[in-house]
Amino acid sequence: MDWGWIVDNRDLILELLIEHIWLSAIPVVIGLAVALVLGVLAHTYRWAYPPLLVVVGVLYTIPSLALFIVLPVVLGTQILNPLNILIALTIYSGALLVRTVVDGLDAVPPAVRKAAEGLGYKRLTRIVTVELPIAIPVIVAGLRVVTVANISMVSVGALIGIGGLGELFTSGFQIRFVTEIIVGLVLSLLLAVTADLLLVFLQRKTTPWDRLGATA
């Protein structure tokens, strides 16, 4: 373990870390937005859910590396364009989260839904202001899984040139330098733990009524 190297290269490490954070965070945020829209639609128009699930299932089945490569062909971009990774990860996150959003909405007690309807809520308002907040614990549980998965998958991008902390793995492997790899692993782990804690904190803040929280 070469501590000296770490000190000397802290700028590079920091740069890669920040790149990694961007590459993980953006797909999750956009993926969530897309999943919320699609999820609400699928929950409301139930007939659309099964076909959506099939599409989502296929997307999720494709290995990440493969998706990074196949996507450019579909989108018409260059294979080595970093945008591919962002889009691919967004698709992954969205695919996983759609299922979670629908599950979360399904878990809202029917009594609540009926009461809201009876009180005079319009459908969309009801879904957004009543059902979604109640679905938060389920959705956050899914978010936690997706976020951690994303953080892992960003590294894979290093195999085709852009991968945040993943570059420490490829670089370290090429020059047989274990320290680099360990730094990458530790930072990935810390990032994952931090993100997870952040999400739990956000969940607590946004659902003060749910002391018993929906943790696995």
Place this chain on the structure above:
Amino acid sequence: MIEFESVSKRFPDGTVAVDDVSLVAPQGKLTVLVGPSGCGKTTSLAMVNRLVDVTSGRILVDGKDVSQTDRVELRRGIGYVIQHSGLFPHRTVLDNVTTVPRLLGWDKKKTRERAYELIEMVGLSTEQAGRYPAQLSGGQQQRVGVARALASDPPVMLMDEPFSAVDPVVRSSLQDEFLRLQDQVGKTILFVTHDIDEAIKLGDKVAVFAEGGHLAQIDSPGDLLAAPADGFVASFVGRDRGYRRLQFLPSDGVGVRSAPTARIGDRALDGWTLAVDGDDRPLGWLAPGADSVTQDRLEPLGSTFTKTDSLRAALEAVLVSPAGLAVRLDDDGCVDGVVDHATLAEHHQASSETAHSGQESR
């Protein structure tokens, strides 16, 4: 027969769930354990098939100490029905029912035949034998649960709040059918419930448990209602126990007098007239002051009672009758007399006094 001899259960954390309970659940009878939450009734039941082990004392099933019998063997010889049925969701109704016989290695064909019989006996159709629990209603699932417990024809059955998880209407019909079933099979049953009305309706003997796990009283339902052992039992038994007790007192012996009957078209009598048809079957009451008996002036009968009905049925008939007279019918449904409230009350008073002096001389 099931016997508890000074049975106690103390859990590792110190809670005493069952405190020195001794009772006998007679052969072929339905004994109900009833009480509020935490009174030890469920734990007591669980000690019979050793889902929980006794801390002190003994439990004997048909004379054998349960702690001396191999647990698994013991359980295969005792029918067990629980709340929410606990049916195996991955097995069909038929496969659920044949569970214990299969565990015992019975002949497959015989087992299936018996299973079909039982399924019908509990009020389901044979075509439902191939369904899965998820396809049945709560009430139907409970019936399958009972059939499953009866499959190996065990002499003894344990039932833990079997009807509590269904709605009142379904519960009532399940109870009625269960009583009918018990008439046919005559098992020794230990039945747990928190509902005193259910206990009184179903039990040949009712054992009331109090918080802390001790047995407050064990008696027949009628005696329980007549003479609760202490304040706790009295309040647990609930309001109207005097009235409810009447269902355990017979009505024959009450002095009925002949009914003021008349046919349609006849002259009305002074006072209330009971209109009857050609066969002396009652049609309704005619208020005083009318000339003749016509259909349109009749008021509804309310309810009637027969010689074999309880005093409660007779009192009910008096209370709802517009004339203040209860109409008694014979086996063919023909009017055989009326009785008023005062006569009923006198009869009840007299029989209470006899019972009371009878008790004192014991």
Place this chain on the structure above:
Amino acid sequence: MIGDVWAYLTAAGSWQGSNGFAVRIFEHLQYVAGALLVAFLIAFPLGLLIGHTNKGVTVAVNAVNASRSLPSLGLLTLVVLVSGLGRAPVLVALTVLAIPPILNATYAGVRGVDKGAVNAARGMGMTELQVLWQVELPVALPLVWSGIRSATLQTVATATIAAYVALGGLGRYVIDGFAVREFDEMLAGAALVSLLAIVLDLVLALATRVSVSPGLREPRKQRRTSPLKRLAPGNQSTATAAG
């Protein structure tokens, strides 16, 4: 681009030889099958035990969470650097990574079995082993299968990445193709591994359908309850947990 790739994929020559598609697909399948088999043999009994006895849950949960947080590329490169180039350490890594999803799904599945049914089974006189085998396992099966599917997809993906640390399989096309900027080759590899993943998933989905009792399927058709009962709270069917 697509036209070129199609030509590449369908050319007979591409399928033959030691770097042909046939060989690589087979290699990939071998890695995946091997890793899954061993992982299953370890994780399944362990999961059954943890689920049935309810002991060791915290340890299992933490182990599962930890493994999810570690980037597979990092693990693979570390393993190879530490134990030298060669297939064995990589295969071990693949196996270890496949354990958590199967373990998780198995114990969650067993724990999720209706406690009433388990209690009734015990009360009726089943031995502990019979309870596990005849009641808990069949009811947990849907979840167990979802764990296997999850592990399969993960292993296919990781095996692809493992080509970077000198494993064979379909990842070779991606890694080697990238090295010489041969995009057709990369794309061919990506397309093939995607297809492989989809086919495997479908096979497992079929296996699930065939082996799971119809009584466990949702939604519940042919329910004979009154419509009013169906509207009562708590009577709606819950969403399936199986992936």
